[in-house]
Amino acid sequence: MTNHPLLKKFQSLVGQANVFAQPADLLTYSYDAAVLEPVLPALALRPTTVEALGRVVALCNQEGLPLTVRGSGTNLSGGTIPAAGGVVVLTNALGRILEINSADMYARVEPGVITAKFAAAVAAQKLFYPPDPGSQAVSTLGGNVAENAGGLRGLKYGVTRDYVMGLSYFDVEGGLVKTGAKTVKCVTGYNLAGLMVGSEGTLGVISEITLKLVPPPQAGRAMMAIFDDVQKASQTVAAIIAAHIVPATLEFLDNFTIRTVEDYSHAGLPTEAAALLLIEVDGHPAQVAEEAARVQDICRQQGATRLEVAQDAAQRDRIWEARRTALSALAKLKPTTVLEDDTVPRSQIPAMIAALGGIAQAYDLTIGTFGHAGDGNLHPTICCDRRDHHEWRRVEEAVDAIFKKALELGGTLSGEHGIGLAKSRYLEAETSKATVAWSRRLKSALDPKGILNPGKIIGG
């Protein structure tokens, strides 16, 4: 593609060294973490200033060239798979933290800032940025905003959406839209930042993000509750929430996931357990002590066979890091890893976990289930081989059955991974015909040529 007709124009906009057109480059940007066919773009561009970013957007629109913005490509629903022959715009040269304002507790960043680096910079100023998606070590804040990324702390601290105070972004013609403020309260104009969060790059191209920061919790206590019965573990989740305790994290792992993670990480997880809950409460030390005691009581009442409280930060971190490897560990087992993201009201977690067991059996599949049970968000993970056509058909049917069950239980088909390419065909079933029509009308008005990340969310 080194002879793309617009090559020279793009080179003049972003510099020759920042235009990539070699087959190896294009292959790199043809896929993300979703199990979907890769699609080759025609070019990849790496603007180094937001001004250049805006000019790239305008040129793509003028030429009718599909444009997909890519942070670190950790997306799990195909949101960063480009359109064939389109342009991939990389944000990794737009990685400046513009301001961390301690007195007013907000920060301003460019879209390419790595989530974990940002969280660390904020922590160095004795502040706290809570959203912690599984991929935080490599994911970008721009990607987090585009996907409304969640994470382990969603239960108590909310998701990315809850921290976006303001945004600047380029409309499809390259005009700069500004929305929100540096203040907690702002109702000046439509809540466009709200609309942009989770819009998967289909409505505009983010150039700057203003994020809310909060004081960090003074203390925390991490526990592991071990169960010999998966239903007892899931009922414990429901019981903790029903008691109106809101832990910072409340994670579930089934036996299959525990064994796989332990093989991979050697963190000392009890491989004989039918299920584990990893629980952390945080806040004022006195509150932490009380909540930890109440959580332990509930775990015992619900039949936990053992409770381990982390004795120090190192022990806590070892367990938590092990949990964070769950996807990588499961992904090593088989050629194909289908990671689902269904989310149900917390009281329905026992029913959902029971249903997943039934689905695994009915479709003769290996499903490891783990996830953020405290906010109802489970990640049933199907380890399979896509090349086995018979098995793959069963996988597809199982995924349908999982979605159907989640909706039946009053839940949603995507808690935090987005719709992307992978799930747009399910959108109407969860919402309504009018919802899809309204969304499409909105999209067409804001992107008449349909160049902004085509095919995502609302289909092609």
Place this chain on the structure above:
Amino acid sequence: MTNHPLLKKFQSLVGQANVFAQPADLLTYSYDAAVLEPVLPALALRPTTVEALGRVVALCNQEGLPLTVRGSGTNLSGGTIPAAGGVVVLTNALGRILEINSADMYARVEPGVITAKFAAAVAAQKLFYPPDPGSQAVSTLGGNVAENAGGLRGLKYGVTRDYVMGLSYFDVEGGLVKTGAKTVKCVTGYNLAGLMVGSEGTLGVISEITLKLVPPPQAGRAMMAIFDDVQKASQTVAAIIAAHIVPATLEFLDNFTIRTVEDYSHAGLPTEAAALLLIEVDGHPAQVAEEAARVQDICRQQGATRLEVAQDAAQRDRIWEARRTALSALAKLKPTTVLEDDTVPRSQIPAMIAALGGIAQAYDLTIGTFGHAGDGNLHPTICCDRRDHHEWRRVEEAVDAIFKKALELGGTLSGEHGIGLAKSRYLEAETSKATVAWSRRLKSALDPKGILNPGKIIGG
């Protein structure tokens, strides 16, 4: 207007008793709490089911008839002033609390539920709905969502937006759009609930709201800090936030407001004080004790002349109720009350309060300032007489000067009162030309005939 050509059709949709066309009715719905000219609608309708509500929307669109939804009309920016000859749709017969789910900590309501009644029903189940706009005793939840209402607790607990988990609403053709979920995490489709919050009835007509509930704080402590110098009070606000303490409420009243409120409410406020801060910290009892002590230390360091800690709930409530009367008390002084809503980063509160003093002097006006200083949201209130043309011109110039200053200090022109009719001409100054254009494009696509609350936010 009893001979409106569509009278019979509307009567068949909502019942004869629920169509109002007498001059006295129409006058009632011609204004709200903003200082703007009243505008007479042609009809007012009171649907008693959401199905009828949807059919009313469809008929209005079919006939090209402007439609303004009205909760309790407490709006302060003209958001509920109808278009001339249009239809006002009342939500006061859609006031059912459909569900309060204690185990999963959410509630579902119709739009006409009164905010304070809902908060009380939630409290009866030992849960907490934090948003507490000044008008909560009469305002509706539908109105709160349409305006993204704030309140005294915005600082710690956020605003209405932070509690909307899901919405159902009618698009302009009467199709039912569903967005969000009963779960904390949901990224299924665009965040249409985010867009609808604060959209002032211009994009769709809300039929059902799913609200997040949280566990109530275990304890609270309310304090009054008294200052002999307005700058010391404002610096105290900045110092508390800079110390990363987040009180539940942190309210500021200047001497003029204190005297006016005391005259009206006889709550025992110190009328000699130059300024007051009303502060409440809440949470675990141990945290409350520590934060209260730290807040008191900061108040003393910053030069508070006296500190009073509420000894019991009755004393606390008396002071808080007095604060809530501020607008009513100020409104009794002069025929016209212009209540502004500028919001600045908290560190800029001293500069903003100093500027307000200068503006009052420069334009020879009486400005009482009070507000939610802890989240940077001030309500400078100009007591005047609109019939005095010379004075009114100075008022208009002062309002311009206030907005200019708020923007200069990195703030916003509306923290929680909305843009409505009153402020749409300032929108571009705070955002950008592209922002207004994008917003208009979005509005036209979703409401091609422009019947949904015309003229609000983005102008006519």
